[in-house]
Amino acid sequence: MHEMSLVEGVLQVIEDSARANHFSRVKTVCLEIGALSGVEPEAISFCFDLVMKGTLADGARLEIIATEGQGWCHTCGQTVAVRQRHDPCPLCGGYQVQPNGGMEMKVKELEVE
């Protein structure tokens, strides 16, 4: 359950941004979570309210942009869509696929006041 640490990381990003951009309340937190990031949006959501309690993002709405996974197939020599790390290439069925997208886990934007 490292999602708890990750949400604490989200709070640190929010607090840094609050100092730089001079805001005191966060209404919405938008995260971008890739399908291959190893992060479970459900678990993030579960910890979110708990970690934000008593902070400037107390009660904030959480939105998640789920980006799709992609990888470079060494056999086909092109980028292909993959849903998880051990998926075969949808074109050739092989496993020589190096993930190259959908690994993000970042704070995309904040709605503040």
Added chain:
Amino acid sequence: MCTTCGCGGHAALIGGKAMRREARKHGGAVAYRAPAGQAAGEAAHDTAQARIIRVERDILAKNDALAAVNRALFASRNILALNLVSSPGSGKTTLLVRTLRALKEKFPLAVIEGDQQTDNDAERIRATGVEAIQINTGKGCHLDALMVEQAMQQIALPQGGVLFIENVGNLVCPAAFDLGEAAKVAMLSVTEGEDKPLKYPDMFAAAGVVLLNKVDLLPYLDFDVPLCIEYMRRINPGIRVILTSATSGAGMDEWLEWLESGMKQLAAREEAK
């Protein structure tokens, strides 16, 4: 399927069905938003009064920044730092003890031990004569860069040698947290089941080398070594796999050779400076 953007989501599955959290105490279901440029109109929400700040910052930015500080310190002292990761009981500490005994006359060595509780592993390391510091993470399931930075302040750094960081036994969470290491050394033991690389892909994706340990037990098990290696390479196509037994010493030569080639690369980089 998510009703906001129509994505498949990647919620936990229970018996093949998406987990529901309708009656959760904290907050509602996950609100998915469509990626930019994809049904952007539908994702619009009331922003008339509020300010939008585009942050675009990695959630692990703070840990990654601290890891970069650790990495710079290792580089300046010519230290090969390795992050040992595996599930509990795969033999990390036993292999480490054997490795330290083999290398301690050749290189300066030190060990950072991570466990939720007890000082037992650091004690086992100290019995070899190598300095060790124990981190107890309490409820924590992984080491992070800050813990390692603070642990380093309590030991003599092995200048021109190897710092082994034995992570908390956990095949999931330590994959995400960079400690500043040169490589993650993942260990899997043959008593664990050959499909573990598929079950816990993130760790095998993050690893620089895999040690398949306890091979002395293979005659008593149904473990399929080639299949396990094939699974590892589905996740990480170029991964080097070394078969070891920390008990019998099998494969130790190959592992020590891997370590020494890492040391040589460091030395070459030092000369190139």
